[in-house]
Amino acid sequence: MKKALRCIIFMAVLLAVILMASNILKKKESYYYKDQFFESDLDYDVLFFGSSHMHEGIDPIYLWENYGISSYNLASAGESIQMTYHVVRAALEHTHPKAVIIDSFKIADEENEINEGYAFVHESIDSLPLGKNKLEAIDYASRFFDGGKMAFLSNMYAYHSRFSELEKKDFVKTITYDKGAYIMTEVVKAEAPEDGCYIEDTTELKGGDGVKAYKKIVELCREKGVIPILVNIPANKSNYSEKEQKKLNTLMEYTRENGGCTINFLPLLSEVGIDYDTDFGDSSHLNHLGAAKTADYLAKYLYDELGIEDHRGDENYSLEWDRDVKAWNDQKIELLKDKNDAVSYIFLAEGEDRQIKVFMADPDQTSGMYGLDFCLEKTGIEPEKVEKDDIGGFDMKVEVRRKSDGTWLAAQYFYRNDSGNFTVK
């Protein structure tokens, strides 16, 4: 009896230690974006779901600050629509928005599989509350990866090899206030779709797992009384092949027939004002400028078509939103250290009550870096000429201070590399 009791206590202690270690080892990025949603009781007007195009293409903070729309971005990079279904299900079990906005990018039809990496699936489902829905998601995903269900159920099993990359955020819980979005501030020229490439034709869908999952989302929305809105976020030329457009048109037709709404941004690119020279953060994803233009259109659509109201000033929303927006502005300063080029640094540093100063050894060099002239023009910053010695031999220094009291917030030094770009290294 004594031995049995000792054994039980030992097992309990062992389990507690393993759980603690698992918590430290788990990849925080897999929880980073969605945790806040499942931990908050805030009401949302709309929720965004889908792949990186949505994750990087819609900024809930912008929607709140400019339109008073309460939203959360639950999309994540590389997310297949099969996993999106489970994220939508978990979200609708947690809250009751007026609409869910689904990204069309990853609705694969032909392939009955998840064709993205293992880490992407983790980012999609790690944060979901453990229950029937999550277990079903794991059951489906585990068919396509080594390690079976354990690879998604046990953080120790999935993440133990992270022991050599642990940092502060692994030991101290970090709450992020970005409302789920990852908004890029880089400026990269993207390939624009050809004029007149938009077609209205539809096609016969093969009914693969991707399409089945999408139809389940529409069905779920109908059950819950939520409006599904299928959108294709502005993207580069490669996303608008004839085949993809026909598939999208078919799915949009299906959505409308089943009580949903659709927004096809392809024929609206000029109206929205997407500029392929300045509105992308990489070759295929929008940056903050493109995301803002997309959000402007979307907000008006939500006002007009769904009757969503501006909640700024409504205490039920504004108390939490205003606190989070302020916290996010402060948090952006911490994220500056991860920015390696001058353009994305300046754009991220920009914000309310901010003063940005740019010191350059040779201000004439700005035209050498793609997007820098545009960035300085857009932010209204006039670079000040300084001697190289004054900035420690670097070519550029960006200094960020609080406008109201001049408090120093951050600074970064940049070299001008052989391609003319101002980068940290």
Added chain:
Amino acid sequence: MSFQSLEYALFFPLCALVYFILPKSRENLLKNIWLCLASYYFYMSSNPLYGIFLVYVTAVTYGLGLFFDKKKDGSAKSKAVIVLSVLVTILPLLVFKYSNFFLRNVNIITRRIGLGNFAELDILLPVGISFYTFAALGYVLDVRKGKIVAEKNVLNYALFVSFFPAILSGPIERAGHLIPQFKEEHKFDTDRIKNGFLLMLWGYFMKFVLSNRVAVFVDKVFNENASFVGTYSVLAVLLYSLQIYFDFASYSYMALGTGEIMGFRLISNFERPYLAGSIADFWRRWHISLTSFFRDYVYIPLGGNRKGRLRKYINILIVFAVSGLWHGASWNFIFWGLLNGAFQVIGDLLRGVRKAVGNVIGMREDCFSHKFFQTVVTFLLASFAWVFFRADSFRNALVMIKSCFVYNPWVLFDGSILDMGLKAFDIFIVIASLCIVLCVSLMNEKGIVIREKIESQEIWFKWLFYIAAILTVLVFGMYGPSYNSSDFIYFKF
């Protein structure tokens, strides 16, 4: 199913739990039926068809055992009967393991004389077949010699051949040692279970923390031998010696631990082989169950050392050539075996010379430095031989050895070594773990049993030790989806 799989983490506790819960019955009938069913499930879980070979070997050797038991009067002592018995027993092994090797060599001859090629057979070697075939063969030969009486109870015999802790990679058990244990009563004993668990944990440490980690470097160098030469090759050769030891010994410890938890004492397969002072000593400590099999059933029947020096050397070379062939159906394995045999023959031949030189220079054989020197030389010789074992072909083994002589020691210092798939932290873990294994081995060599030392400590220390050991394997082990898990090397034999 292997010991490192998640399935085994469910299978074994369930198997052991039911084994202890089942009520006592005459000759442990219920418990042995359960173990036999569990063993067949364990073996057939990777491919149900493998069960056919297991049943064949069991049925044939059970029958042969009864046959030889009846012919105790000597009427079945003719060589033809024995050879036929051996051939019938190892028939599946010959077909599945050696037929393509045979055809490849025949094809070399037929191509030379213009007769074209025989198509090779599209067959897959059933896992563990070399191990259980030899265990069953040992039983037949022991009965024939009258060392043991034939096992009449077919259930006990089937369990002996299929016993799941030993079926995939040994140890190659002796019937006289294991079958009587099936008739013993094994009670639930927490101390024994703890001991067994610690043995398994030691095995998992060797496999996940050491072997799998070292394998990343070794595989890269052996697979991309043209790009990584000199220091890389030397390190890969030395590390492969460690990898194969940790890999195989880990399996043996897991098997031993599994058995011990349920009350079975399996043959210890390794006795710190890299502390050996000669190749002959190395083979007394390495894969002991196989070495003793060849000693008892090949070396001694050939005459051993009783028929003169020359015959003894020939017998050693035959035994090691067969041992090489047992490990793999290709010439580099045979060469590896012959090389180990040759090391022993040369060592024996030079014994007098070494003694004379030692006397002249005043060498002290009993001091640490002498023993250390012998151990290092033995390790280097064994490592050299392992190259032929690891390389895909004889030619690649020679390329690997040649590439060891390229001069580039700076790769150890300029960071190049960190581009081989292991981070600095991984290298630190390997070094720290090697220190632990070395300390434990040296203590074991002096007769100190670590488990007993831990057991004699205060409870807080014991718990801290157990939890730290489990966490070490869980956190620092290379397993799971982020690691492309390699199976145990010895499975393929």
